[in-house]
Amino acid sequence: MNRVLIIDDEDKLRQLMAKIIGLEGFEVFQADDIKSGLKRLDQTDIDVVICDVKLPDGSGVDTVKLIKEKHPYTEVILLTAYGNIPDGVQAIKNGAFDYITKGDDNNKIIPLLYKAYDKASLAKKVNQLENRLVKKYAFDKIVGKSKALQRTIELAKKVAKTDTTVLLTGETGTGKEVFAQSIHQESSRSTASFVAINCSAFSRELLENELFGHRAGAFTGANKDQKGLFEEAHKGTVFLDEIGEMALELQAKILRVLETGEFLKVGDSKPTKVDVRIIAATNRNLEEEIAKESFRSDLFYRLSVFAIHLPALRERKEDIKDLALYYAQDFSLKAGKKPLSVSADYLSALVHNGWKGNIRELKNVIERSVILADGDTLEVSTLPLDMQSDGMQVAVPSSMSLSEMERVHIHKVLQYTEGNKAEAARLLQIGVATLYRKIEEYKL
16 A cells, blocks of 8 residues: 655644545545654655644654654655745755645645655665565575585675675586675675676677776777776675686786776776675686686685685585475476475485586476476476486386477476577577477477
């Protein structure tokens, strides 16, 4: 419900305004002085306050500041019988949405109310999303109770409170970006941006431009200045994933940022100052890369001030059950199914698998199983064939040919992605062109 509070000591005017606003679909609350108005704000989630400037127990202009300090997402519109510029200026400084004179309010108040409500509503939604992000990446949201994982979390929690550079190491798919996000969210920089980039996904030139930005005219097509990710993350955190893949020339530029807090944009001669924390990650052994002269030793020592190694999934197999249940429920909800459980044989197959791709591979396997599941339990038959043990029952009809199995599987994946062929191709691990050919072949 959209809630409005009117604070005015003129009973007739307040009640008339309440009636007009109520007809617009708002739930209206009333107060005849500041004290009772502030009490109502503590009791009820109010979107917009319409407040008189002169009240028996104080000034509405001063009250704006009190309201905004305690209820920052509530907007305040001030009404006055005798408007004056100093009061209006101070009201806006104190955080008022607007300041209007009584008598003008008949035509202005409803449109103004809607604008104030839209601003309050948007601010609350943004705050909710930010809170969800914090909860999503809080350390207690990382699934698993194994000693290996808990030791890693404890180290990450300790370094999160500092501004120290962190190097996350471990095999691919062990959750390095999740840890980087969690460190950022638990740090003093959590209200600023977290910017992540995969250093292996770009050529040297493109990566330099992405990281540092460019000046207009720096190269063909550079028609205007562009900020890079370091500038976007000012006061926040930059996560450099797969830093072991970065070209030596760029490694020198990263070292400069760490040492001086400065960098040069492409095509610029004047350095740009930036305040960021760097978290880097790699699945390579950087000391071996240094010996091969493909990674700078000075950058390694600056990055590894605090190194955290993330354990492979095979080193914490006791976490597989919790992870399987978590992802089974998560993907069930996304697929519009009731939460699925896992059978004992299914779980046994997961535990005995090698998981070279770690959590990322486990997640993909369970998403596939959820798509294929017909009942309320994930069975061994929904696993990839190489994970189905000979000793386990596989519920595949003997009359079903390989092509028919493929047709059914592709059909289920397309249903799961609601016809999104790019996403279906990703899940099937085939090219989009191959998927289109199969769709035509099977008349899907």
